[in-house]
Amino acid sequence: MREKNAIVPNLPPSDRCCGCAACYAICPKNAITMCPDAEGFLQPTVNHKACINCGKCENVCPVLNQGLPRTPLAVYAAKAKDDNLRRISSSGGVFSLLARQVLDKGGAVYGAAFEPPTHKVVHKRVTDEAGLDELRGSKYVQSEIGETYISVREDLENGMSVLFSGCPCQVAGLRRFLGKEYDNLLLVDVICHAVPSPLAWQKYLSCQENKEHAKISRTFSRRNCDWRSFALSLEFVNPSGKAYLIDSASGTYIHAFGAELLNRKTCHKCSFRSFKSGCDITIGDFWGIERIYPDMNDNNGVSAVICSTEKGNNVFLQNARFVEVRQSTIKQVMRRNKSVYYDFRINRKRNDFFDQIRECNFDEIVETLLDPPWWFKILKCIKRYIFSVIK
Numbered sequence: 202m203r204e205k206n207a208i209v210p211n212l213p214p215s216d217r218c219c220g221c222a223a224c225y226a227i228c229p230k231n232a233i234t235m236c237p238d239a240e241g242f243l244q245p246t247v248n249h250k251a252c253i254n255c256g257k258c259e260n261v262c263p264v265l266n267q268g269l270p271r272t273p274l275a276v277y278a279a280k281a282k283d284d285n286l287r288r289i290s291s292s293g294g295v296f297s298l299l300a301r302q303v304l305d306k307g308g309a310v311y312g313a314a315f316e317p318p319t320h321k322v323v324h325k326r327v328t329d330e331a332g333l334d335e336l337r338g339s340k341y342v343q344s345e346i347g348e349t350y351i352s353v354r355e356d357l358e359n360g361m362s363v364l365f366s367g368c369p370c371q372v373a374g375l376r377r378f379l380g381k382e383y384d385n386l387l388l389v390d391v392i393c394h395a396v397p398s399p400l401a402w403q404k405y406l407s408c409q410e411n412k413e414h415a416k417i418s419r420t421f422s423r424r425n426c427d428w429r430s431f432a433l434s435l436e437f438v439n440p441s442g443k444a445y446l447i448d449s450a451s452g453t454y455i456h457a458f459g460a461e462l463l464n465r466k467t468c469h470k471c472s473f474r475s476f477k478s479g480c481d482i483t484i485g486d487f488w489g490i491e492r493i494y495p496d497m498n499d500n501n502g503v504s505a506v507i508c509s510t511e512k513g514n515n516v517f518l519q520n521a522r523f524v525e526v527r528q529s530t531i532k533q534v535m536r537r538n539k540s541v542y543y544d545f546r547i548n549r550k551r552n553d554f555f556d557q558i559r560e561c562n563f564d565e566i567v568e569t570l571l572d573p574p575w576w577f578k579i580l581k582c583i584k585r586y587i588f589s590v591i592k
C-alpha cells in the first residue's frame with residue numbers, strides 16, 4: 202500500500218495507453234472500468250471513491266513497465282501442408298496448427314473473434330475445432346479483452362494447457378497480470394502494424410448497411426482470397442431474407458486502415474515492437490517469400506514464425522508433420538515487413554477523420570480525406586498515357 206495522500210492512480214495518459222486492460226483485470230476493488238474514449242478506443246476510467254491506492258494498476262501496466270527487446274532464437278518461413286487450412290487463414294495457417302496442439306491436450310485457446318450481432322471484435326476462449334474457426338483470420342479492429350486475463354489465470358491454475366494469442370500489447374498485458382511464468386502457457390503474438398478504432402469499424406458497418414438497405418449478418422476477413430490482399434467480406438441479408446456476400450477488399454475501410462487514418466495513437470509509438478511483449482512465438486505474413494524461397498510460394502499464404510523462447514521453438518517444431526518449414530532470418534522477414542521493428546507515421550488527416558466520424562458518413566469522410574491532390578491525378582494520367590504509348 203502506498204502513501205495515503207499520493208495522487209493515484211498515475212496511469213499513462215490517453216495518448217500513451219494501449220488499452221490492454223491489465224489494470225482493469227488486476228484491480229481488487231473493481232474500481233477501474235474500460236470505457237470508450239472520443240475515438241472509440243477503450244481506456245481505463247477510475248472510480249476514485251472505490252480506489253484504495255494500492256498501486257496494483259500502475260505495477261501491472263505494461264506501458265509503465267516495459268520489457269526489453271528480445272533477440273529471436275529461431276526464424277522460419279512456414280506453411281501448413283493442408284491447403285484448405287491456409288485458404289481459411291490469413292497467411293500460412295500456423296496459428297491453427299499451434300492451437301490444435303493445445304486443443305488435442307484438452308486445453309483452451311484464446312484469440313480474437315467477431316461477435317454477432319454487432320460484429321465487434323472481442324477476445325474469446327475456445328476449447329474445440331468449431332470454436333477455433335472463429336479465431337482464424339486477422340480482424341483489423343482493436344479487440345476487447347474483457348475478463349480474458351482472469352479466465353486465462355483460472356485455466357492455468359486448474360492445470361490446463363493454454364494458448365493465448367493477440368497483439369503484442371495484449372500479450373504484454375497478460376504477462377504482467379499473471380506476474381509469473383507458467384509451463385502450461387504458450388504466448389503467441391502477431392506482427393502488428395497497428396489496431397483501428399472499434400468506433401470507426403461500427404460506423405463503417407452501419408454505412409454499408411444504409412447503402413445496401415440490408416442488415417449485415419456475418420463479417421469475414423482475409424479468407425478465401427489472395428493472401429496478399431487485406432480482404433474483408435460482409436454478408437448481408439436483405440428484407441426478404443436472401444443472403445449475399447460483398448467483398449470489400451478495395452473498400453473504404455481497408456483503404457483508410459492502410460492510410461493510417463483509423464489507428465490507435467499509441468500504435469504509432471508502440472512500446473511492444475521488437476519482441477518486447479515477452480511472447481514465445483510471433484507469427485506474421487512472410488511478404489517477399491517469392492524472392493527467398495520461390496518454390497514455397499503458391500499464392501496461398503506463407504507465415505513468418507519467430508520463436509523467442511526454447512518453449513516456443515520446441516512447440517512449433519513438434520508440428521513437423523503438418524507444416525513445410527525453412528530456416529530464415531529476421532533480416533529476410535524485415536525486408537518487406539517493417540512492422541516488426543518500426544512504427545508507421547500517423548496520417549496528418551487522422552484528427553479530421555475522428556472529428557467527423559460521429560456525425561458523418563464513413564465512406565464520404567474517407568473518400569474526401571484521402572482524395573489525392575489535383576497534381577497527383579494529372580501525374581497519374583500522364584503516366585498512364587506514357588505507358589499506353591510505350592506498349
Ligand SMILES: Cc1cc2nc3c(=O)[nH]c(=O)nc-3n(C[C@H](O)[C@H](O)[C@H](O)COP(=O)(O)OP(=O)(O)OC[C@H]3O[C@@H](n4cnc5c(N)ncnc54)[C@H](O)[C@@H]3O)c2cc1C
Pocket residue numbers: 289290291292293294295296297311312313322336337338339340341342343344366367368391392393394395396397484485486487504505538540
Ligand atoms: C491488427 C493486425 C495487424 C497486423 N499487421 C501485420 C503486419 O503488419 N505484418 C504482418 O506480417 N502480420 C500482421 N498481422 C498478422 C497477420 O495478419 C496474421 O494474423 C498472422 O500472419 C497469422 O496468420 P495465420 O495464417 O497463422 O493465422 P490466422 O488464423 O489468420 O490467425 C489469426 C490470429 O490473429 C489473432 N487476431 C486476429 N485479429 C486480431 C485482433 N484484432 N487482435 C488481436 N489478435 C487478433 C487471432 O487471435 C489469431 O491468433 C496483423 C494482424 C492483425 C490482427
